[in-house]
Amino acid sequence: MAGSNKETVRKVQEAWNKNRLDDLDQYFADDFKANSNMGTAGPGLAGAKASHRMNDQVFSDRKVEIIDLIEEGDKVVMRNRATGKHTGSAWMGAPGDGKAYDIESWSIYRFRDGKIVEHWGQNEGMRLIMQLGGQLPQPAAASSR
Numbered sequence: 001m002a003g004s005n006k007e008t009v010r011k012v013q014e015a016w017n018k019n020r021l022d023d024l025d026q027y028f029a030d031d032f033k034a035n036s037n038m039g040t041a042g043p044g045l046a047g048a049k050a051s052h053r054m055n056d057q058v059f060s061d062r063k064v065e066i067i068d069l070i071e072e073g074d075k076v077v078m079r080n081r082a083t084g085k086h087t088g089s090a091w092m093g094a095p096g097d098g099k100a101y102d103i104e105s106w107s108i109y110r111f112r113d114g115k116i117v118e119h120w121g122q123n124e125g126m127r128l129i130m131q132l133g134g135q136l137p138q139p140a141a142a143s144s145r
Helices: 005-017 021-027 044-058 123-130
Strands: 028-035 060-071 075-088 100-110 116-121
Touching: 005 021, 005 060, 005 075, 005 100, 021 028, 021 044, 028 044, 044 060, 060 100, 100 123
Parallel strands: 028 116
Antiparallel strands: 060 075, 075 100, 100 116
């Protein structure tokens, strides 16, 4: 097990980057709550792994580089840079034509007894859509009476 919570987050990010999803189990508590999983992926670490696998079907050459890592009390905040290419299935109206992307994202990890028990995440989704040439889903037109 890692010596500090910051070091644990570094190891977690390395496991995600190298697609070593089984390595993640040692860092997460059984009751881990993922507040930012894709709705279709399911809860907890299993849902986070499912989200990762779904993203792998759309984006290739994904790399996440840690820019800032700040530890305060039971939380670690990470700001990172994510790069890659859209080579898989269509996403948000953009074809998987190999366009590169470069965005930032932010994560907050909460720890208990050296294990991650909760995560919140946010990314530059709008910037990603714009870089890939996608578009937001349009609301259904209101019917006129």
